[in-house]
Amino acid sequence: MIETQELTRRYDKAAVVDAVSLQLPEQAFTAIIGANGAGKSTFLAMVSRLMPASAGRAFVDGLDVATTSGDVLARRLAILRQDSAVTARVTVRDLVAFGRYPHSRGRLTAEDRAQIEDALDFLELAPLADRFLDEISGGQRQRAFVAMVLAQDTDHLLLDEPLNNLDMRHAAGMMKLLRRAVDERGRTVVAVLHDINFASCYADHIVAMRDGRVIAEGPPEVIVTPSVLEAVYGIAMEVVSVRGYRSVHYYR
């Protein structure tokens, strides 16, 4: 269970995230949407203890992320950030193996190796497993990082723009995969998404942020409407229904 109480982040006087109190549904896919600068990534960074909160608290499974020790949280919560650059010469399999660190502290067991191969297969990375990270494309690298996060085998996954650098095929594949992580493995996935249509088609729950506040939350049927989205993004939106999924047209 991920919960926040009045979570706030200020720079000088300006609040980037302003007293956000949320309870995110368990074993469900939550998408956080909002314009640039709405505070989505900052919110996620505070929940994942990468950034201290100026005020308020965040809990994962009832554990306060500010006071719980890092390795306890690392077995409950995995995080994927935007553009993670690695300077060392690391292969895809090496990177995925790092996901097992919270469990094995660098001494891989048979169980760890099985999880690593499973994560590689899950992301169709097996053919690339022995390539170095600087020898593969940005999208492949992004998938390798997601595989590492999955190998961490935590109940909660927090992903900051997991569709970064992915083409349409792999973006749809990534969303299907996150959906499967929820449906088949009972994980709780929280992802910052810029593509509203992906959020609409795959998420169970959508949190819409603007100027550091949550202005709406609920299932896609409630959030993906012209009035809510125009309040979120400040541009005119047309919502159509295709095969029962709401889809948004805003291109011109």
Next chain:
Amino acid sequence: MPALANVALMRLTARPGLALIVGLLALLAAAIATAFLTIGARGRWDFVLAFRGTKLAAMVLVGVAVATAAVLFQTIARNRILTPSIMGFDALYGLIQTGTVFLLGARGLGFGDPRLAFAVEAGTMIVFALLLYGWLLADGRRSLHLMLLVGVVLGAIFRSLASFMGRMIDPAEFVVLQQRLFANFNAVRSDLLLPTCLAVGAVLLVVARLLPRLDVLLLGREAAIGLGVDHRRNVFLVIVLVSILVSVSTALVGPVTFLGLLVANLAYMLLPSYRHVHVLPAAALLAVVALVGGQLALERLFALDAVLPVVIEFVGGIVLIALLVRTGRR
């Protein structure tokens, strides 16, 4: 070194290629060390071996310390062209030496118990590093890059202070001082070897326990925190270890910082592994090979007409550039 090497050997068995490379480096280091002890020896063996053994021990200690410090520092800085010297260590050493001569005269350098002088020098450098980086890292928001920048600026201040005092020193005393400012293994005091050995050994024991965590630090702050590694605490711990290694080795023989850059990069290029359990022993062995080989060349080829850093930097620099150009083309 032995503790680290044992751990390394145990884990090396998984990848034969790595074991082979590290094994060959160990053989090379042993061969050069033997050559250093025996070539051109005349007279009584017990004297020759004790005399050369002291030098050899100093070179092994300094090589291991400098190589380990460089690799650790590059890991937390996530940058392969920096060495701990960017934190202003050798500048501070130069300032301490110059200040001593300036205030007490050249006799000041040989004044009092050398073990006390060693403790004061090494202690000053460690305390300086801890104050500076402890203060900088106390607030999590300050970045490592800010810390490095402060180190660069302080280094420049120390250097200009030292050169200012150097101008006012009597020229004859300045010559004595200058000898101190280059690394020199010809006048190593054997009574300082034991304290250095204890300090380096203690650091290596800690490093051996940190090995998997160091690998995680290579991924950067956010990924490390995500994997449950307390980034700030571990970076500070590594800086403490690096400070101790650089301080004791500099206080023992003088500054040899380029060597660290050289052997760390050679190790990255030679080994098909990023893991510290492989990289650290390889870099340490390379450093021993470079120092002992350089000293051998210095004594036998140049008849002690040059200083060791010049030999190492000249030959090592060429090797490094050649390797960089070759890997760049691949």
